[in-house]
Amino acid sequence: METEESNVSQAEEFKLLANEAFKAHKYSQAIDLYTKAIELKGQNAVYWANRAFAHIKLEEYGSAIQDASTAIEVDQKYSKGYYRRGAANLAMGKFKEALKDFQQLKKICPNDPDAAKKLKECEKAVMKLKFEEAIAVPESKRRPVAESIDFRSIDVEPEYSGARIEGEVVTLDFVKKMMEDFKNEKCIHKRYAYQIVLQTREMLQALPSLVDINVPNGKHFTVCGDVHGQFYDLLNIFELNGLPSEENPYLFNGDFVDRGSFSLEVILTLFAFKCMCPSAMYLARGNHESKSMNKIYGFEGEVRSKLNETFVELFAEVFCCLPLAHVINEKVFVVHGGLFSVDGVKLSDIRAIDRFCEPPEEGLMCELLWSDPQPTPGRGPSKRGVGLCFGVDVTKRFLQENNLDLVVRSHEVKDEGYEIEHDGKLITVFSAPNYCDQMGNKGAFIRFEAPDLKPNIVTFSAVPHPQVMPMAYANNFLRIVWLEKKVGKYAVA
Known part of the structure; x- marks a missing residue:
């Protein structure tokens, strides 16, 4: 008793x-x-x-x-x-x-x-x-909205004072002016937004599902994790590490949008750098680059509010063109989520994935976007309800079978902005500090220098942003749940 x-x-x-x-x-x-x-x-x-x-x-x-x-x-x-x-x-x-x-x-x-x-x-x-x-409209009968848009036919009003693209080429001066406008909460003209997104779509379509990146000896390469619509923290990354360029290339490893209320500014900035110099900006798909997530977590509502319905469909189409993984110098495997429910997956299997669709609920593509590491060996059920959890033995076997040294992934908020797991063979990097203005975490990015590709992890804190709450464009009910913590009938008891 x-x-x-x-x-x-x-x-x-x-x-x-x-x-x-x-x-x-x-x-x-x-x-x-x-x-x-x-x-x-x-x-x-x-x-x-x-x-x-x-x-x-x-x-x-x-x-x-x-x-x-x-x-x-x-x-x-x-x-x-x-x-x-x-x-x-x-x-x-x-x-x-x-x-x-x-x-x-x-x-x-x-x-x-x-x-x-x-x-x-x-x-x-x-x-x-x-x-x-x-x-x-059934998928089989749907014509891509991208094919129906002619941005050149859209007139720019004389009174428009924002960033302008002269002709077909996106320049660094344009991108700088656009970022400054975004920083001051100004919109870009629809003509230029269409031009950036359509040009990015064309480039992404031509890429394989697994992209090989070559970093010459003596050169460096930066990998960033989730940004989740935190535009002002994205600007801070560029302040700390330099703007993307051929000499200073970046890979943003998925989850550019949703939750944060400046997702449109983030995605247009990343896409504009891709247009400006394709080898300066690599982009991977995350689990939030999907219709179902965007509908719930805010990107769809934000795009509809700041631009229009056509852009909602256009972004959905472009997200389906994003590559699923990258390999740096045949040694570092970079993916948003993680590894697989079966052994023996080769890089050639990932290259062969037909990615031009909404993410399925199972299979290799789903697991690349959704899986998480676990501290125990073997495999376990996903704590998210999608994908799976995988242990150190799974990581080491995958690396060994594909002659790789390291897995870099994102997908999870970490207190220090990163976490090294699986006997140093797996690093999680997350680049949205004080996630959703609530979590108090740092952000991080990883700089690799060739030829040794030793990861140099840089952490940073959140910077101020305008008084627009995270989840401002999200499903109304989910916003209530997310903000509910200390008070009210349904807070912790």
């Missing part, structure tokens, strides 16, 4: 410590502490639901759904279990499953205006999805 009481008391202490870590945005630490509470008292729905919320904050939606489901099993009337599971389902684009959870939430809390509001938001999201599905 005393042992039981001691366990309950100790579990509560761990929960309180976990709540403090959560409120300080230390979500990984919070998960560890909630886990300790669960190990002492697993029949407490609060611990499971709180840990689910911490997983949501780290975008580990698969784990969040599992924890929320366990909370519901422990207590079928625990409202936060349904709320957490509904939020995680919504974040994964599983609108119909989310709706069931919020309908159940309303049954449990019939007089709660907050529950009613959240159900209404979810119903709106599902109705919007059904409407879009109903009016969608």
Whole structure:
């Protein structure tokens, strides 16, 4: 009896410590502490639901759904279990499953205006999805919107005072002026936006799915991770490391857009540098360069707000042209997510992927975009609910079979902006500091110098940006969930 009481008391202490870590945005630490509470008292729905919320904050939606489901099993009337599971389902684009959870939430809390509001938001999201599905043109009958645009026929008004492209060539002077305009929250003319995106599409289409990069001896090459619409931090990277050029080339490793509210400025800047000098800017696809993610996490809404509907379709088409991986000097494999559910994958298999589509939910392309490393050997289920987790043995085997030295990937926020794992054979790099104005993390980029290609990691802190909140253009319900942390009925208990 005393042992039981001691366990309950100790579990509560761990929960309180976990709540403090959560409120300080230390979500990984919070998960560890909630886990300790669960190990002492697993029949407490609060611990499971709180840990689910911490997983949501780290975008580990698969784990969040599992924890929320366990909370519901422990207590079928625990409202936060349904709320957490509904939020995680919504974040994964599983609108119909989310709706069931919020309908159940309303049954449990019939007089709660907050529950009613959240159900209404979810119903709106599902109705919007059904409407879009109903009016969608089948893929087989759809003509690429890029083929219907003639940017040369678009007139530029005399009063337009922003950056201008003279003729067909995107120059450094134009890109500098455009970045300065963006910095001052000015828009670029649609004619020039079309020109940049269409020219980038043409270049990307001609590339293989796996791009080989050659860095001559004595020269350097910079790899950046997720930027996620944090334009002012992108400017800071260029301030710290120099503008992209033939002598100072960059690879941005996916997730250029979504969450941050300056995603359009980020993508047009990166694309403009690609147009200016193709060998100065390499671009890889991330899991957020997809229609389903852009619909939920803000890029679609931002493009519609700042430009128009045609650009929404155009960006979706161009994202399908982005390469899936890069190899630097036949030694460093760079990919957004990670490795595979099967052994024996060769670089030639990646080159052979037909990437010109929306990412599938399984297979090599999906795993390249979604997978994560794990500390234990072997393979495990994805904490995100898509892809998988892979261990040090998987990494070493892949490198050995392909005569490579190192895997560089992105995809995960890290406190220091990077993390070295798998006995030094895998580096995660993340370039969005203080992610979503909440996480308090540093950003990082990696400079490689040939011939040894030893990774030199540079970290940096966030810089100020205009008072536009992250997720400003995201799905309204998801924005509510993301910003909810310290107060309110559905915060941690």
